[in-house]
Amino acid sequence: MPLETHFNYIAIARQVIALELAAIEQLNTRLNNSFTLACKLIIKAQGRLIITGMGKSGHIGKKMTATFASTGTPAYFVHPGEALHGDLGMILPNDVVIAISNSGSTEELIVLGSSIKRQGSKLIAMTSNSDSKLGTLSDVHLNIGVQEEACPLDLAPTSSTTVTLVLGDAMASALMTARDFTQEDFARSHPAGRLGKRLLLHIKDLMHTGDQLPIISPESSIQHAILEMTKKKLGATLICNEQSQLLGIFTDGDLRRAFEQQQFDKPIAEVIQTCRYTINAENLAMDGLSMMQDHEIMVLPVVEGDRLIGIIHMHDLLKAGIV
Numbered sequence: 001m002p003l004e005t006h007f008n009y010i011a012i013a014r015q016v017i018a019l020e021l022a023a024i025e026q027l028n029t030r031l032n033n034s035f036t037l038a039c040k041l042i043i044k045a046q047g048r049l050i051i052t053g054m055g056k057s058g059h060i061g062k063k064m065t066a067t068f069a070s071t072g073t074p075a076y077f078v079h080p081g082e083a084l085h086g087d088l089g090m091i092l093p094n095d096v097v098i099a100i101s102n103s104g105s106t107e108e109l110i111v112l113g114s115s116i117k118r119q120g121s122k123l124i125a126m127t128s129n130s131d132s133k134l135g136t137l138s139d140v141h142l143n144i145g146v147q148e149e150a151c152p153l154d155l156a157p158t159s160s161t162t163v164t165l166v167l168g169d170a171m172a173s174a175l176m177t178a179r180d181f182t183q184e185d186f187a188r189s190h191p192a193g194r195l196g197k198r199l200l201l202h203i204k205d206l207m208h209t210g211d212q213l214p215i216i217s218p219e220s221s222i223q224h225a226i227l228e229m230t231k232k233k234l235g236a237t238l239i240c241n242e243q244s245q246l247l248g249i250f251t252d253g254d255l256r257r258a259f260e261q262q263q264f265d266k267p268i269a270e271v272i273q274t275c276r277y278t279i280n281a282e283n284l285a286m287d288g289l290s291m292m293q294d295h296e297i298m299v300l301p302v303v304e305g306d307r308l309i310g311i312i313h314m315h316d317l318l319k320a321g322i323v
Contacts, residue, residue: 026147035142042124048074050090052080057101061100064168097124124142125142126144127143128146203302208310216238222267222271225268237268277295288312
Protein backbone atom coordinates (compact mmCIF):
# COMPACT_ATOMS: atom_id res chain seq x y z
CA MET A 1 0.00 0.00 0.00
CA PRO A 2 1.49 3.40 -0.94
CA LEU A 3 2.54 5.77 1.84
CA GLU A 4 -0.03 8.50 2.39
CA THR A 5 2.61 11.21 1.98
CA HIS A 6 3.30 10.00 -1.57
CA PHE A 7 -0.28 9.31 -2.60
CA ASN A 8 -1.64 11.69 -5.25
CA TYR A 9 -5.27 12.22 -4.23
CA ILE A 10 -5.76 15.03 -6.73
CA ALA A 11 -4.72 12.84 -9.65
CA ILE A 12 -7.34 10.23 -8.69
CA ALA A 13 -9.98 12.95 -8.28
CA ARG A 14 -9.21 14.37 -11.72
CA GLN A 15 -9.41 10.91 -13.27
CA VAL A 16 -12.84 10.37 -11.71
CA ILE A 17 -14.07 13.77 -12.86
CA ALA A 18 -12.79 13.15 -16.40
CA LEU A 19 -14.55 9.78 -16.59
CA GLU A 20 -17.82 11.22 -15.34
CA LEU A 21 -17.60 14.17 -17.73
CA ALA A 22 -17.03 11.74 -20.59
CA ALA A 23 -20.08 9.74 -19.51
CA ILE A 24 -22.22 12.89 -19.48
CA GLU A 25 -20.98 13.82 -22.95
CA GLN A 26 -21.94 10.36 -24.21
CA LEU A 27 -25.39 10.86 -22.70
CA ASN A 28 -25.67 14.18 -24.51
CA THR A 29 -24.83 12.70 -27.91
CA ARG A 30 -27.33 9.83 -27.66
CA LEU A 31 -30.37 11.84 -26.58
CA ASN A 32 -33.14 10.98 -29.03
CA ASN A 33 -36.90 10.96 -29.46
CA SER A 34 -37.30 8.63 -26.49
CA PHE A 35 -36.52 11.58 -24.23
CA THR A 36 -39.31 13.59 -25.88
CA LEU A 37 -41.74 10.67 -25.58
CA ALA A 38 -40.91 10.28 -21.87
CA CYS A 39 -41.51 13.99 -21.22
CA LYS A 40 -44.82 13.88 -23.09
CA LEU A 41 -45.97 10.85 -21.10
CA ILE A 42 -45.29 12.73 -17.87
CA ILE A 43 -46.80 16.07 -18.87
CA LYS A 44 -49.96 14.47 -20.29
CA ALA A 45 -50.48 12.14 -17.33
CA GLN A 46 -53.72 12.53 -15.42
CA GLY A 47 -52.01 11.23 -12.28
CA ARG A 48 -48.64 11.69 -10.65
CA LEU A 49 -45.07 10.79 -11.43
CA ILE A 50 -43.81 7.82 -9.39
CA ILE A 51 -40.07 7.11 -9.24
CA THR A 52 -38.62 3.85 -7.99
CA GLY A 53 -35.24 2.14 -7.75
CA MET A 54 -33.16 -0.14 -5.52
CA GLY A 55 -29.88 0.67 -3.80
CA LYS A 56 -27.88 3.53 -5.29
CA SER A 57 -30.49 3.89 -8.04
CA GLY A 58 -33.06 4.44 -5.32
CA HIS A 59 -30.98 7.21 -3.76
CA ILE A 60 -30.72 8.94 -7.13
CA GLY A 61 -34.46 8.39 -7.61
CA LYS A 62 -35.22 10.17 -4.33
CA LYS A 63 -33.23 13.18 -5.43
CA MET A 64 -34.99 13.19 -8.79
CA THR A 65 -38.34 13.00 -7.00
CA ALA A 66 -37.50 16.08 -4.94
CA THR A 67 -36.42 18.00 -8.05
CA PHE A 68 -39.56 17.12 -10.01
CA ALA A 69 -41.86 17.90 -7.09
CA SER A 70 -40.32 21.32 -6.47
CA THR A 71 -40.43 22.33 -10.13
CA GLY A 72 -44.06 21.74 -11.03
CA THR A 73 -44.32 17.97 -11.57
CA PRO A 74 -46.07 16.19 -8.65
CA ALA A 75 -43.77 13.26 -7.87
CA TYR A 76 -43.39 10.56 -5.22
CA PHE A 77 -40.72 7.98 -4.52
CA VAL A 78 -41.89 4.43 -3.88
CA HIS A 79 -39.40 1.81 -2.69
CA PRO A 80 -39.80 -1.29 -4.89
CA GLY A 81 -39.39 -3.70 -1.99
CA GLU A 82 -42.08 -1.95 0.03
CA ALA A 83 -44.29 -1.73 -3.06
CA LEU A 84 -44.27 -5.52 -3.39
CA HIS A 85 -45.44 -5.81 0.21
CA GLY A 86 -48.41 -3.47 0.18
CA ASP A 87 -47.26 -0.07 -1.05
CA LEU A 88 -48.21 -0.96 -4.63
CA GLY A 89 -51.58 0.53 -3.69
CA MET A 90 -49.89 3.95 -3.82
CA ILE A 91 -49.53 3.62 -7.61
CA LEU A 92 -52.70 4.27 -9.61
CA PRO A 93 -53.54 3.41 -13.23
CA ASN A 94 -53.24 7.02 -14.40
CA ASP A 95 -49.75 7.46 -12.89
CA VAL A 96 -46.48 7.36 -14.82
CA VAL A 97 -43.66 5.34 -13.27
CA ILE A 98 -39.93 5.87 -13.81
CA ALA A 99 -38.04 2.69 -12.84
CA ILE A 100 -34.27 3.04 -12.50
CA SER A 101 -31.97 0.02 -12.83
CA ASN A 102 -28.56 0.18 -14.51
CA SER A 103 -28.68 -3.52 -15.40
CA GLY A 104 -32.39 -3.58 -16.15
CA SER A 105 -32.61 -6.93 -14.39
CA THR A 106 -33.30 -5.91 -10.79
CA GLU A 107 -35.82 -8.53 -9.67
CA GLU A 108 -37.97 -6.26 -7.51
CA LEU A 109 -38.33 -3.74 -10.34
CA ILE A 110 -39.24 -6.41 -12.90
CA VAL A 111 -42.02 -7.76 -10.65
CA LEU A 112 -43.17 -4.23 -9.87
CA GLY A 113 -43.04 -3.25 -13.55
CA SER A 114 -45.17 -6.23 -14.54
CA SER A 115 -47.74 -5.37 -11.86
CA ILE A 116 -48.10 -1.72 -12.79
CA LYS A 117 -48.33 -2.54 -16.49
CA ARG A 118 -51.24 -4.89 -15.76
CA GLN A 119 -53.13 -2.11 -14.01
CA GLY A 120 -52.56 0.32 -16.89
CA SER A 121 -49.81 2.62 -15.56
CA LYS A 122 -47.21 3.86 -18.07
CA LEU A 123 -43.63 2.76 -17.44
CA ILE A 124 -40.44 4.66 -18.28
CA ALA A 125 -37.35 2.49 -17.77
CA MET A 126 -33.94 4.04 -17.20
CA THR A 127 -31.40 1.28 -17.83
CA SER A 128 -28.20 0.64 -19.76
CA ASN A 129 -29.82 -2.04 -21.91
CA SER A 130 -33.06 -1.63 -23.86
CA ASP A 131 -33.22 -5.41 -24.35
CA SER A 132 -33.20 -6.07 -20.60
CA LYS A 133 -36.34 -7.41 -18.94
CA LEU A 134 -37.18 -4.01 -17.52
CA GLY A 135 -36.41 -2.35 -20.86
CA THR A 136 -38.76 -4.61 -22.77
CA LEU A 137 -41.54 -4.04 -20.23
CA SER A 138 -41.37 -0.29 -20.61
CA ASP A 139 -43.40 2.09 -22.76
CA VAL A 140 -40.31 4.29 -23.14
CA HIS A 141 -36.67 3.34 -22.56
CA LEU A 142 -33.99 5.88 -21.63
CA ASN A 143 -30.39 4.75 -21.95
CA ILE A 144 -28.21 5.52 -18.90
CA GLY A 145 -25.36 3.22 -19.94
CA VAL A 146 -21.72 4.24 -19.48
CA GLN A 147 -18.56 2.76 -20.94
CA GLU A 148 -16.79 2.77 -17.59
CA GLU A 149 -17.59 3.48 -13.96
CA ALA A 150 -15.36 6.12 -12.40
CA CYS A 151 -14.68 3.75 -9.50
CA PRO A 152 -11.03 2.51 -9.76
CA LEU A 153 -12.37 -1.07 -9.69
CA ASP A 154 -15.09 -0.23 -12.28
CA LEU A 155 -17.60 -1.66 -9.83
CA ALA A 156 -19.22 0.97 -7.60
CA PRO A 157 -21.99 2.97 -9.30
CA THR A 158 -20.35 6.33 -10.01
CA SER A 159 -20.47 7.40 -13.65
CA SER A 160 -23.80 5.61 -14.08
CA THR A 161 -25.45 7.33 -11.11
CA THR A 162 -24.12 10.70 -12.27
CA VAL A 163 -25.57 10.14 -15.75
CA THR A 164 -28.92 9.12 -14.23
CA LEU A 165 -29.01 12.22 -12.08
CA VAL A 166 -28.13 14.49 -15.03
CA LEU A 167 -30.82 12.88 -17.17
CA GLY A 168 -33.37 13.42 -14.39
CA ASP A 169 -32.36 17.07 -14.10
CA ALA A 170 -32.70 17.44 -17.87
CA MET A 171 -36.22 15.99 -17.78
CA ALA A 172 -37.27 18.21 -14.88
CA SER A 173 -35.90 21.30 -16.63
CA ALA A 174 -37.60 20.41 -19.92
CA LEU A 175 -40.92 19.94 -18.13
CA MET A 176 -40.49 23.23 -16.25
CA THR A 177 -40.15 25.03 -19.56
CA ALA A 178 -43.07 23.17 -21.11
CA ARG A 179 -45.30 24.07 -18.14
CA ASP A 180 -44.23 27.76 -18.17
CA PHE A 181 -43.08 27.27 -14.57
CA THR A 182 -42.09 30.68 -13.18
CA GLN A 183 -40.04 32.10 -10.32
CA GLU A 184 -43.30 32.75 -8.48
CA ASP A 185 -44.34 29.11 -8.94
CA PHE A 186 -40.96 28.01 -7.59
CA ALA A 187 -41.32 30.34 -4.61
CA ARG A 188 -44.70 28.79 -3.74
CA SER A 189 -42.96 25.43 -3.51
CA HIS A 190 -40.23 26.94 -1.32
CA PRO A 191 -42.03 29.34 1.04
CA ALA A 192 -39.36 29.02 3.73
CA GLY A 193 -36.46 29.50 1.33
CA ARG A 194 -34.81 32.85 0.59
CA LEU A 195 -36.33 33.09 -2.89
CA GLY A 196 -39.75 32.15 -1.56
CA LYS A 197 -39.60 34.86 1.07
CA ARG A 198 -38.39 37.44 -1.43
CA LEU A 199 -41.23 36.66 -3.84
CA LEU A 200 -44.07 35.87 -1.45
CA LEU A 201 -43.70 38.09 1.64
CA HIS A 202 -45.38 41.49 1.44
CA ILE A 203 -44.91 44.59 3.54
CA LYS A 204 -48.28 43.91 5.21
CA ASP A 205 -46.93 40.55 6.47
CA LEU A 206 -44.10 42.22 8.42
CA MET A 207 -45.15 45.77 9.29
CA HIS A 208 -45.91 47.06 12.78
CA THR A 209 -49.45 48.34 13.32
CA GLY A 210 -51.82 49.50 16.05
CA ASP A 211 -50.25 49.94 19.47
CA GLN A 212 -46.82 49.08 18.05
CA LEU A 213 -46.78 52.28 15.99
CA PRO A 214 -44.67 55.15 17.37
CA ILE A 215 -47.06 58.08 16.79
CA ILE A 216 -47.34 61.56 18.24
CA SER A 217 -49.32 64.68 17.32
CA PRO A 218 -47.66 67.76 15.75
CA GLU A 219 -48.28 69.69 18.99
CA SER A 220 -46.14 67.25 21.00
CA SER A 221 -42.69 68.22 22.25
CA ILE A 222 -39.39 66.76 21.16
CA GLN A 223 -39.14 65.22 24.62
CA HIS A 224 -42.43 63.39 24.00
CA ALA A 225 -41.08 62.21 20.63
CA ILE A 226 -37.99 60.80 22.34
CA LEU A 227 -40.11 58.95 24.90
CA GLU A 228 -42.30 57.45 22.17
CA MET A 229 -39.25 56.45 20.12
CA THR A 230 -37.70 54.78 23.16
CA LYS A 231 -40.91 52.99 24.10
CA LYS A 232 -41.61 51.53 20.63
CA LYS A 233 -37.93 50.71 19.86
CA LEU A 234 -38.12 51.32 16.12
CA GLY A 235 -35.62 54.16 15.85
CA ALA A 236 -38.19 56.73 14.74
CA THR A 237 -41.38 58.52 15.71
CA LEU A 238 -44.12 59.36 13.20
CA ILE A 239 -46.10 62.56 13.38
CA CYS A 240 -49.78 62.34 12.39
CA ASN A 241 -52.86 64.51 12.72
CA GLU A 242 -56.24 63.34 14.03
CA GLN A 243 -57.13 61.92 10.59
CA SER A 244 -54.01 59.69 10.69
CA GLN A 245 -52.45 61.71 7.89
CA LEU A 246 -48.67 61.35 7.94
CA LEU A 247 -47.09 64.78 8.45
CA GLY A 248 -43.48 63.85 9.09
CA ILE A 249 -40.91 61.66 10.81
CA PHE A 250 -38.49 62.15 13.69
CA THR A 251 -35.50 59.78 13.52
CA ASP A 252 -32.38 58.91 15.50
CA GLY A 253 -30.50 61.43 13.36
CA ASP A 254 -32.96 64.16 14.28
CA LEU A 255 -32.53 63.21 17.93
CA ARG A 256 -28.76 63.74 17.72
CA ARG A 257 -29.29 67.14 16.12
CA ALA A 258 -31.78 68.06 18.84
CA PHE A 259 -29.13 67.28 21.46
CA GLU A 260 -26.59 69.45 19.68
CA GLN A 261 -28.98 72.40 19.38
CA GLN A 262 -30.73 72.02 22.76
CA GLN A 263 -34.20 72.01 21.17
CA PHE A 264 -36.04 69.78 23.63
CA ASP A 265 -38.75 72.27 24.55
CA LYS A 266 -39.78 73.02 20.97
CA PRO A 267 -42.91 71.50 19.40
CA ILE A 268 -42.04 68.58 17.20
CA ALA A 269 -43.69 70.34 14.25
CA GLU A 270 -40.77 72.81 14.14
CA VAL A 271 -38.05 70.18 13.62
CA ILE A 272 -39.61 67.19 11.89
CA GLN A 273 -38.63 66.05 8.42
CA THR A 274 -41.15 65.53 5.66
CA CYS A 275 -41.48 61.82 4.88
CA ARG A 276 -39.84 61.58 1.47
CA TYR A 277 -40.06 57.81 1.36
CA THR A 278 -43.11 55.70 2.12
CA ILE A 279 -44.36 52.33 0.90
CA ASN A 280 -47.66 50.56 0.30
CA ALA A 281 -48.70 47.52 2.35
CA GLU A 282 -49.23 45.47 -0.83
CA ASN A 283 -45.66 45.96 -2.01
CA LEU A 284 -43.29 43.01 -1.74
CA ALA A 285 -41.02 43.08 1.30
CA MET A 286 -38.04 43.00 -1.05
CA ASP A 287 -39.27 46.31 -2.55
CA GLY A 288 -38.99 47.81 0.91
CA LEU A 289 -35.49 46.38 1.26
CA SER A 290 -34.43 47.91 -2.05
CA MET A 291 -35.83 51.31 -1.07
CA MET A 292 -34.09 51.27 2.30
CA GLN A 293 -30.78 50.25 0.75
CA ASP A 294 -31.02 52.79 -2.07
CA HIS A 295 -31.75 55.70 0.28
CA GLU A 296 -29.70 54.46 3.27
CA ILE A 297 -32.61 54.53 5.72
CA MET A 298 -33.68 52.08 8.42
CA VAL A 299 -37.46 52.60 8.60
CA LEU A 300 -40.29 53.10 6.15
CA PRO A 301 -43.76 54.38 7.01
CA VAL A 302 -46.50 52.30 5.40
CA VAL A 303 -49.31 54.39 3.95
CA GLU A 304 -52.65 53.98 2.25
CA GLY A 305 -53.06 57.18 0.28
CA ASP A 306 -51.82 59.80 2.74
CA ARG A 307 -53.01 57.85 5.80
CA LEU A 308 -50.50 56.04 8.00
CA ILE A 309 -51.28 52.36 8.59
CA GLY A 310 -47.94 50.90 9.66
CA ILE A 311 -44.16 51.04 9.79
CA ILE A 312 -41.45 48.60 8.81
CA HIS A 313 -37.85 48.46 10.04
CA MET A 314 -34.79 46.98 8.35
CA HIS A 315 -34.53 44.54 11.28
CA ASP A 316 -37.94 43.14 10.35
CA LEU A 317 -36.59 42.23 6.92
CA LEU A 318 -33.47 40.71 8.46
CA LYS A 319 -35.50 38.55 10.83
CA ALA A 320 -37.72 37.38 7.98
CA GLY A 321 -34.70 36.28 5.93
CA ILE A 322 -35.31 38.72 3.08
CA VAL A 323 -31.73 39.99 3.14
